[in-house]
Amino acid sequence: MMKVLCKFGMVCLLVMLFAGCEDHETPQDVVRQNGLPLSGSQEFPARQTGASGWADVSYNKTTHMLTFTLNWANLTGIPTGAHIHGTAARGSNAGIKFDFFKDIPQTQSGSYSTSVLVDGSKINEADLLNGLYYFNIHTPMNGGGEIRGQIEFYDQPHIVVKKGLVLTGMQQVPAVSTNASGTVDVMYNKSTHLLSYFIKWKDLTGTPTGSHIHGTAAKGANAGIQHDFFPNFPRDLAGEYSNSVMVDGVKIKETELLNGLYYFNIHNIIYPGGEIRAQIEW
Template identity: 30%
Template sequence: MSKKSTLLSVAVLLAVSFTLMYCNDHQTFPANAKIQLVTTLSGAGEKPISVVSPGMGSFVGTIDRATRVLSYTLTYSGITPTMGHLHRITSANGTGPVEIPFTSLASPIIGTATLATDSRVDSLINGFYYANLHTPMYPAGEIRGNVRVNGQIKLTATLNGAAEKPMPTPSAATGAFVGVVDPTTRVLSYTVTYSGITPMMGHLHRVNAANGTGPVEIPFTSLTSPIIGTTTLTTATRLDSLFNGYYYANLHTPTYPAGEIRGDIK
């Protein structure tokens, strides 16, 4: 690699690192901060299996770290819900129990709730809560969105053979994905590092099958670690899928052409 290329790679890495430092992270918020929260609800956001629904929704809220009071407004169209809640994720498939039942179901749903502990507030800020509207056709939920802090979002994944689907591999190789996505522009910037393998292909995939696999969405333009890239997600639905954990990074080798190490992006 030339000196110019090396300096360019270092510059890009520094730029990505600088951006990550200023992404949403609850540790950067003071104890009395009032933090804006948002999400978009859709059938594509449902877990563990997405659904096809004409319904759409939007959640905006504010959490006061000092008082733990959450104020929110949820609007929706295209469905007639029978139940609605904020849930907290507690299982590996991205689902969890009801934490905050909505006191009304007519759009707009406007409410306030006090979270029980500071740990619950941290969970909310770090993306472990989701808004879910249920219908008779989809009693487990017809439209859903993971609640997130408003602004650029940091994304991470750890790549290893154990994470490969539908079957894990015994690979000793490891990798890491770090990225930032701007919800307004849908621009995703990312860096993938790895060791222990020589990949012949690498991509971001989007899950669309029950076994947790899916087609290539974003091919990596290089395969030398660190892999540094920028791309624009084509639609708001793709952005929702990314926020709701439906994308994964995958590195493929001749020994494991379907993927040797993988990491689900969170």
């Protein structure tokens, strides 16, 4: 009888231990984001490079460990630095918070995985979950960084995201017949009131002379400039650009933004009123 009770007790203990482990790794504890892109266009200022990369990241709110796998390809040279930088939104730079360069493969293409403690000092949890840190890989030709990737977790209640908003001439008012096109990925953080965006375009008929967010206007109507991001915008017929803007309640208002009353516009000398446009709709 005692042997039976001992065996039963051991089973109960094992069940309790396994249950505790499962509770420790509940979905509420961990946030993940796979396939975060790294590119020269996310550098500030943007870099022209054929290099690219991506990152898979996860953060455990109980252990405070940030785990990531970083992949890169076709760098212009052997890496000279690899870090997490912060705090900075898209379109701004910041200092090094975690240096993992000594451990990565010293190759132009490679992969690396590790973890870092979010200690509240060098890396802060709230800032991490608000997308204010980024990966950066440096090379001899690009000492300030050749490819960069913002660390963003989209599946959170205070984040709204829309991928692949289409830039077309037909959205212009009046409509424009053009082969130019593009896409915009947008993310709005209701806690920080930051609107972040990543814009791609191709086949413009002329060198850009302006690039803005306009509002407030629904589809089929025009409005004035509320955010001018042309000063650092590449003067290319095709390209990519990343930045962010504060939804300050004056130039850009949250309610109007979430109701689709702002739009991106790229202008040139042939189409001074705008060649391609994309309404910001969620």
